[in-house]
Amino acid sequence: MAKVTLKEVAAACGVSRATVSLVLQDSHRVSEGTKERVRVAMREMGYVYDRRAANLRSKRSMTVALVATDVRNPYFAELTMAIEAALYEQGYALLLGYSRDDVEHQERLLEAMIEHRVDGLLLVPSYETTGEMLQRTLGASGTPHVLVTRHVQRYDADYVGVDNVRAAELIGEHLLAEGYRRIAFLGGPAQSTARIERRRGLIEALERWEVAYDPAMSIATTADREGGVGAVEALFAADLRPDAVVCYSDVVAFGAMAALRGAGLKPGVDIAVASFDDLPAAAQQQPTLTSVASYPNRTGAEAADLLRRRMDDPDLPPRTVLLAPELHVRQSTVDPVARHEGGRL
Amino acid sequence: MAKVTLKEVAAACGVSRATVSLVLQDSHRVSEGTKERVRVAMREMGYVYDRRAANLRSKRSMTVALVATDVRNPYFAELTMAIEAALYEQGYALLLGYSRDDVEHQERLLEAMIEHRVDGLLLVPSYETTGEMLQRTLGASGTPHVLVTRHVQRYDADYVGVDNVRAAELIGEHLLAEGYRRIAFLGGPAQSTARIERRRGLIEALERWEVAYDPAMSIATTADREGGVGAVEALFAADLRPDAVVCYSDVVAFGAMAALRGAGLKPGVDIAVASFDDLPAAAQQQPTLTSVASYPNRTGAEAADLLRRRMDDPDLPPRTVLLAPELHVRQSTVDPVARHEGGRL
DNA sequence: CTGAAAGCGCTTACAG
DNA sequence: CTGAAAGCGCTTACAG
Numbered sequence A, B: 001m002a003k004v005t006l007k008e009v010a011a012a013c014g015v016s017r018a019t020v021s022l023v024l025q026d027s028h029r030v031s032e033g034t035k036e037r038v039r040v041a042m043r044e045m046g047y048v049y050d051r052r053a054a055n056l057r058s059k060r061s062m063t064v065a066l067v068a069t070d071v072r073n074p075y076f077a078e079l080t081m082a083i084e085a086a087l088y089e090q091g092y093a094l095l096l097g098y099s100r101d102d103v104e105h106q107e108r109l110l111e112a113m114i115e116h117r118v119d120g121l122l123l124v125p126s127y128e129t130t131g132e133m134l135q136r137t138l139g140a141s142g143t144p145h146v147l148v149t150r151h152v153q154r155y156d157a158d159y160v161g162v163d164n165v166r167a168a169e170l171i172g173e174h175l176l177a178e179g180y181r182r183i184a185f186l187g188g189p190a191q192s193t194a195r196i197e198r199r200r201g202l203i204e205a206l207e208r209w210e211v212a213y214d215p216a217m218s219i220a221t222t223a224d225r226e227g228g229v230g231a232v233e234a235l236f237a238a239d240l241r242p243d244a245v246v247c248y249s250d251v252v253a254f255g256a257m258a259a260l261r262g263a264g265l266k267p268g269v270d271i272a273v274a275s276f277d278d279l280p281a282a283a284q285q286q287p288t289l290t291s292v293a294s295y296p297n298r299t300g301a302e303a304a305d306l307l308r309r310r311m312d313d314p315d316l317p318p319r320t321v322l323l324a325p326e327l328h329v330r331q332s333t334v335d336p337v338a339r340h341e342g343g344r345l
Numbered sequence C, D: 001c002t003g004a005a006a007g008c009g010c011t012t013a014c015a016g
Helices: A006-013 A017-024 A032-045 A051-058 A074-089 A103-115 A131-141 A164-177 A193-208 A225-237 A250-262 A280-284 A296-312 A336-340 B006-013 B017-024 B032-045 B051-058 B074-089 B103-115 B131-141 B164-177 B193-208 B225-237 B250-262 B280-284 B296-312 B336-340
Strands: A063-068 A093-098 A120-123 A145-148 A158-162 A183-186 A244-247 A272-277 A290-293 A320-323 A326-328 B063-068 B093-098 B120-123 B145-148 B158-162 B183-186 B244-247 B272-277 B290-293 B320-323 B326-328
Touching (some): A006 A032, A051 B051, A063 A074, A074 B093, A093 B074, A103 A120, A120 A131, A120 A296, A145 A296, A158 A164, A164 A193, A164 A244, A164 A272, A164 A326, A183 A193, A225 A244, A225 A250, A250 A280, A296 A320, B006 B032, B017 B032, B063 B074, B074 B250, B093 B103, B103 B120, B145 B296, B158 B164, B164 B193, B164 B272, B164 B290, B225 B244, B244 B250, B250 B280
Parallel strands (some): A063 A120, A244 A272, A272 A290, B063 B093, B063 B120, B145 B158, B158 B320, B244 B272, B272 B290
Antiparallel strands (some): A093 B093
């Protein structure tokens, strides 16, 4: 089929290209009669709108980029679904790139997105991202953008994430109330702002209860299952015996629980386990896993919303949206036996 | 910053826009000296390539679309990562859309991708997709495309997936050799080509062993964890007692195992469980889960490769690439006790 | 090796 | 309510 453009449609209808363009936009400046006539012709002729041309002329692209780290992490899968849904609603197409937590790769992705002239960009920054780096790319290009889930030190931009400090406080308070005293913090990359904040929240809870915190019981690792396994091994190698472990994320906790079992300890009975994310899989563990919900779907929807405002008005002052975390207590931190005996102290 | 275009760069260098354009493409028709001079100017002036304009003129878009169903399924997450990596390598940006297995949503996504004039499209068709529907959208537009993981009846197009019939035969042969005889097939949508093929492979293995197949022990469900739970419940409600269950996918198997435990049965001891996908999580179950690897990463890479060929030559005859499955036997189908007693018959 | 000209398919003021 | 004209920022023959 010969491709049919606005010009052909216009000729067939005996109107100008401008008029056809206005019909496409459903402008009130065109009469209903003409609109109908043009639409019928478009359908009959098999006209397909060419957004590339429209984009060029109108200085938009109707695309938004999401640059994240890795979608195999269920948290990011959920986040991606929420973002895709919100953008689709608004008529935007989603350009996707995964940095795999590699800053150089991330930089090339950002450059590509900018060349494609995305109207906006959502970024889950990889761990070693610096503010200067974002300034040089996103900042210089003037692309409206929002940081999601992780923020970057000394880089002032819109940000949506869960309140990590508060989340860790919730876990800490709960464990302390249950009678646990030797609490370790396991997993997550040392540079991660989420890790730093969660660790801080935990320490604040401990201080409030006047319980000592042993810095040796904080072990940084990769943010995956293997990280959890490794952290537990490191703990035991150093002869440290916590009565509870707080993990960087559910995925890390899954690894930690497996490693604990491997060492002959029963999670939830011999040692408490709690973590962050509250993935659906947390409630399906044995024992079920206590976790703080971080709402990837709400985060994604909020991010899309923030980006829309930013695109509408690039001069708005940067906003931070912190979602309130919610603790879901499950078997892994509530040992019925210990309870019966009146606590473990 | 005032945006700088080719025109400004050309003026600053005292050359034509055509020359600058050629420098951008690293054409051999421009001298090294000029190239260097132009590149320096571009850097100094902060020039950023505008792909939208290039796209329009060159009749390409340097984007490829992936329309899949849902990335929360770990199989699709892995697939997405592989596809993103391959396309990135080739210089393409990825436009992403999720149909959530809703055909109408899928149709709107396809239309949007076509309007964006993607150079090619990878489709994991939603379950109720018809050939006529794809013909009307993708076919009519002439967009090069490849079906991934699922194919569509009576629609002739490039296709990459695992050999489902063979995969099910492998599982069937293994279970039969282990002495299991009352084998159920659980989960997966009735319309799914993957389900139909896997079921067929299983039946073929049973016939070869001259073991009766009970059609009542084939239960279709949604392709998620809840599907697995529901299928087991349906089985018991109908008073059916298989000695082995073959699940539509690992995710379904996870649900089935939970439901079996809920009914007081030990997977791998009281009843064998096997499935398809061989997700990393399969090896992390208790008991570890026997599963047939379906290689989402190889599938993704192969799909990107097939699409590239198709984009290079749209007139190629459609090709089908079937990946050879591989059975990974684990604890869930090999009961050491039963073995000791010389089989379960 | 480089330049002048045309054009990709739209939208956007502007004029009537 | 509709049209004529200009132009978005590139690339592509073509000519020299």
